[in-house]
Amino acid sequence: MMDRFLIISLLITLPFIPARGQENLLDQLKTENVTEWKSPNSTFKAIRLINGHTVETRNKGNLEFLISHRFGRINSGAYQFFGMDQANMRLGLDYSVEDWLTLGIGRNSFNKRYDGFAKVSLYRQGKGKIRLPFSVVWLSNMSIHTIRRPEMPMNLQRRLNYAHQILIASRINQMASLQLMPTYIHRNLVREREENNGLFALGVGISHKITQSLHFNVEYYHRFSQPNNEYMHPISIGVDIETGGHVFQLHLTNAQEMTETGFIPSTTGVFFSGDIHFGFNITRNFQLKKTK
Amino acid sequence: MKFIIFIGLCFYSLADLKAQGYKTVTAEVEFFSSAPVEDIKADNHAVTGLFNAQTGSLAFLVPIQAFRFPKSLMQEHFNEKFMESQKYPEATFEGKLTRFDPSKSGVQNAVAEGNLMIHGITNKTRISGNIIFKGDQIIMEAVFPVKLEDHEIQIPQILFYNIAEEVEVTANFVFEEIKK
Numbered sequence: 001m002m003d004r005f006l007i008i009s010l011l012i013t014l015p016f017i018p019a020r021g022q023e024n025l026l027d028q029l030k031t032e033n034v035t036e037w038k039s040p041n042s043t044f045k046a047i048r049l050i051n052g053h054t055v056e057t058r059n060k061g062n063l064e065f066l067i068s069h070r071f072g073r074i075n076s077g078a079y080q081f082f083g084m085d086q087a088n089m090r091l092g093l094d095y096s097v098e099d100w101l102t103l104g105i106g107r108n109s110f111n112k113r114y115d116g117f118a119k120v121s122l123y124r125q126g127k128g129k130i131r132l133p134f135s136v137v138w139l140s141n142m143s144i145h146t147i148r149r150p151e152m153p154m155n156l157q158r159r160l161n162y163a164h165q166i167l168i169a170s171r172i173n174q175m176a177s178l179q180l181m182p183t184y185i186h187r188n189l190v191r192e193r194e195e196n197n198g199l200f201a202l203g204v205g206i207s208h209k210i211t212q213s214l215h216f217n218v219e220y221y222h223r224f225s226q227p228n229n230e231y232m233h234p235i236s237i238g239v240d241i242e243t244g245g246h247v248f249q250l251h252l253t254n255a256q257e258m259t260e261t262g263f264i265p266s267t268t269g270v271f272f273s274g275d276i277h278f279g280f281n282i283t284r285n286f287q288l289k290k291t292k
Numbered sequence: 293m294k295f296i297i298f299i300g301l302c303f304y305s306l307a308d309l310k311a312q313g314y315k316t317v318t319a320e321v322e323f324f325s326s327a328p329v330e331d332i333k334a335d336n337h338a339v340t341g342l343f344n345a346q347t348g349s350l351a352f353l354v355p356i357q358a359f360r361f362p363k364s365l366m367q368e369h370f371n372e373k374f375m376e377s378q379k380y381p382e383a384t385f386e387g388k389l390t391r392f393d394p395s396k397s398g399v400q401n402a403v404a405e406g407n408l409m410i411h412g413i414t415n416k417t418r419i420s421g422n423i424i425f426k427g428d429q430i431i432m433e434a435v436f437p438v439k440l441e442d443h444e445i446q447i448p449q450i451l452f453y454n455i456a457e458e459v460e461v462t463a464n465f466v467f468e469e470i471k472k
Contacts, residue, residue, distance in 0.1 A: 025342045025351035026386045041371045059364035212448050287363045
């Protein structure tokens with residue numbers, strides 16, 4: 001009896017063996033491919049958040065041309081066309097020598113300042129053996145203001161300023177990214193005797209997706225270790241519009257300068273009293289070397 | 293009676309033997325989009341496939357993030373804007389290959405019918421291509437069009453470069469028998 005049952009069950013199941021094998025092919029592939037792609041494609045849309053940098057760097061062989069404008073104060077009234085009559089600008093070039101190293105130069109009309117920086121990508125979120133949920137970038141910036149000051153005996157040393165930053169950013173989810181920017185600034189010449197040459201600041205940046213090509217950004221730097229003076233904490237809000245190759249960034253900020261050694265230590269506008277500058281950054285990407 | 297069981301068990305093991313499983317050793321999927329500003333081309337070498345020469349069943353898995361573009365920003369836009377690869381990390385094909393004779397060598401035309409899943413949307417498709425039995429290896433080649441609309445892949449209006457509504461996909465696979 002038992003034998004007969006075995007034979008029947010064998011014969012019944014026999015035709016199903018190949019059929020079962022066929023259905024499992026895709027599942028089989030899926031179990032074999034356990035490769036995780038946890039690393040986000042990008043943390044921010046652009047290489048600048050608003051005034052400062054993001055952890056974003058382009059891959060080797062990419063040249064990025066930046067044109068930035070900050071107009072005058074919005075509360076300067078209709079006669080100045082709400083600041084549009086005055087503008088200061090920065091022209092800049094960022095070149096990625098390696099995937100992890102970007103070098104940049106720029107010229108600011110404000111204070112006739114030249115700036116140069118090295119941006120080193122130390123760690124990308126989710127990459128490598130130890131998968132950390134954030135990216136780390138080290139940025140060192142040096143600038144020289146060449147504006148003539150006949151009232152002062154100026155030399156090269158007195159014109160130099162330095163900024164060092166560690167940028168730590170995390171793409172939290174599909175919608176939002178958060179960045180922290182501990183910063184140290186050193187100015188060889190400060191305006192008043194009580195001011196320190198060194199200055200610590202901590203920046204916070206947020207980018208939130210609105211649509212596929214539109215992001216909303218906030219950037220704030222809090223300055224520490226400074227006596228009471230006229231300088232303000234730079235605060236900015238803006239949007240990124242990405243068009244493939246170009247990113248248009250429109251923003252409102254109380255800072256006039258566009259380089260770390262400028263806007264962090266010497267922002268004078270009071271944001272909530274309307275000392276707001278409308279501004280924009282336009283970036284254009286050129287890939288000079290093909291990948292692969 | 294014991295003898296019949298023995299025969300039955302033999303059939304069982306035979307069925308297992310006859311299931312000739314093949315796995316890809318090299319696989320490449322390439323796509324090409326002709327656009328007015330510039331042609332867009334990308335290739336993917338991380339594709340894997342399984343093929344059963346006896347039943348003709350066929351499956352492929354394409355990890356979307358493994359597509360390589362000549363321009364790195366293009367790759368980022370492809371993943372973020374078009375394919376949404378964080379949400380839909382892979383494209384798959386699962387189906388059956390018909391009209392081929394495994395005993396013949398040389399180039400044969402064959403038709404693969406099955407479900408093509410891209411961007412989370414599954415469509416029934418028929419892809420005709422070539423199959424070559426060459427010693428231990430089986431080579432498959434196919435060129436077929438994929439309509440972006442069929443898989444609900446949206447082209448952002450604001451982008452300066454435009455991708456064609458239909459892209460041409462080229463697939464080249466080399467299979468070898470799975471050794472047990």
